[in-house]
Amino acid sequence: MGPAADRGQETTGIEVAEAFKNVIKSKTVLITGVSPKSLGESTALAIARHRPAKLILASRTESKLQQVADGIAQVDSSLEVELIVINLSSQADIHDAAGKVRALTDRLDILINNAAVVTSARGETTEGIELQFGTNHVGHHLLTSLLMPLLLAGAEASGEPGTTRIVNVSSLGYRLSPIRFHDYNFEGKPVPPEEEPPAGIPSHMKPDAAAGRPYYAFTAYGQSKTANMLHAVALKEKLSCKGIQAFAVHPGSIWTDLSRNLSEEDLKIIEGTSTFWKDQDQGCATTIAAAFDPDLCGAKQAFLSDCHLEDVAEYAKDSVIAEKLWQLSEELTGESAKL
Numbered sequence: 001m002g003p004a005a006d007r008g009q010e011t012t013g014i015e016v017a018e019a020f021k022n023v024i025k026s027k028t029v030l031i032t033g034v035s036p037k038s039l040g041e042s043t044a045l046a047i048a049r050h051r052p053a054k055l056i057l058a059s060r061t062e063s064k065l066q067q068v069a070d071g072i073a074q075v076d077s078s079l080e081v082e083l084i085v086i087n088l089s090s091q092a093d094i095h096d097a098a099g100k101v102r103a104l105t106d107r108l109d110i111l112i113n114n115a116a117v118v119t120s121a122r123g124e125t126t127e128g129i130e131l132q133f134g135t136n137h138v139g140h141h142l143l144t145s146l147l148m149p150l151l152l153a154g155a156e157a158s159g160e161p162g163t164t165r166i167v168n169v170s171s172l173g174y175r176l177s178p179i180r181f182h183d184y185n186f187e188g189k190p191v192p193p194e195e196e197p198p199a200g201i202p203s204h205m206k207p208d209a210a211a212g213r214p215y216y217a218f219t220a221y222g223q224s225k226t227a228n229m230l231h232a233v234a235l236k237e238k239l240s241c242k243g244i245q246a247f248a249v250h251p252g253s254i255w256t257d258l259s260r261n262l263s264e265e266d267l268k269i270i271e272g273t274s275t276f277w278k279d280q281d282q283g284c285a286t287t288i289a290a291a292f293d294p295d296l297c298g299a300k301q302a303f304l305s306d307c308h309l310e311d312v313a314e315y316a317k318d319s320v321i322a323e324k325l326w327q328l329s330e331e332l333t334g335e336s337a338k339l
């Protein structure tokens with residue numbers, strides 16, 4: 001494929017991986033959220049074509065992980081593929097899984113935090129954190145912190161600053177909510193105006209505690225995806241001096257199993273959110289660009305869409321807000337990353 005300027009919404013992950021095959025070769029890559037038809041699967045399949053040193057697939061359901069591993073074996077049966085069962089909605093499970101990863105490898109070059117859940121009904125993690133925030137962000141924050149020694153070892157061994165990377169799969173759905181520091185759990189606590197959904201979001205598409213609706217699914221999803229972006233901002237600030245880059249990406253709109261826990265009404269809303277639906281291979285292109293494009297080694301911006309860096313709302317890129325979220329996440333996990 002041609003230069004970066006040619007990449008856009010129709011670019012596939014296979015094309016991007018082909019362009020960066022020399023970068024992929026010999027890298028140890030961990031991807032969360034891997035099951036048939038998911039973006040985790042297409043990401044793994046595209047990377048698998050170019051001889052990574054090791055592919056570690058970490059997800060909730062063992063049988064689904066195995067199905068994807070069987071597909072990868074058809075691409076390259078000699079590839080080293082490791083499967084880790086992890087429930088990102090349980091911090092004890094994340095500790096356990098991170099220990100298993102540390103036993104498998106002494107370095108990580110690329111961490112792709114891709115798993116997510118979306119749910120119309122309010123749920124909670126094992127620790128009682130609202131399910132989307134707790135799984136999509138807090139779970140990945142904890143996993144990233146626990147894997148930090150492996151990432152630092154990867155950066156030290158590579159000797160090429162910016163090629164060790166953390167990629168958080170976020171969403172343009174971040175536009176639905178900033179971080180609600182005063183009510184991240186959706187318990188109906190009052191939040192200041194700057195933590196409310198942005199102007200222009202209709203009242204039926206936000207929480208309304210007075211009307212008995214302290215939780216609204218897409219606000220909670222939006223908060224969790226804003227958190228993925230701010231996590232990347234904080235990681236970039238803390239780690240670029242150590243040779244590690246971090247990005248968040250919007251993969252596009254793709255029909256996957258992500259909407260499985262949505263009501264009919266919420267599904268209809270999703271159907272109206274895009275004029276261009278990507279297939280799974282197109283849906284992993286931006287993630288693969290963020291993970292391997294050498295031109296991004298010194299990038300100051302932390303967000304990509306359609307394979308390009310893109311500017312975002314202040315509340316999703318402000319380093320003071322990013323640090324505030326980092327502190328909250330450390331409080332919620334009781335874990336302080338050793339940077």
Ligand SMILES: NC(=O)c1ccc[n+]([C@@H]2O[C@H](COP(=O)([O-])OP(=O)(O)OC[C@H]3O[C@@H](n4cnc5c(N)ncnc54)[C@H](OP(=O)(O)O)[C@@H]3O)[C@@H](O)[C@H]2O)c1
Nearest residue numbers: 033034035038039060061088115116171253254256257258
């Ligand atoms: N699809 C889109 O249009 C779209 C748009 C914007 C952003 N995104 C983002 O893209 C990423 C991938 O989503 P997708 O569309 O591929 O969705 P998906 O098909 O539902 O895949 C999500 C993956 O996450 C795993 N997962 C869910 N909860 C988990 C948990 N508690 N612990 C561990 N793994 C868990 C799922 O495992 P099981 O299947 O075993 O439950 C599945 O493998 C997400 O971050 C999503 O927010 C997607």
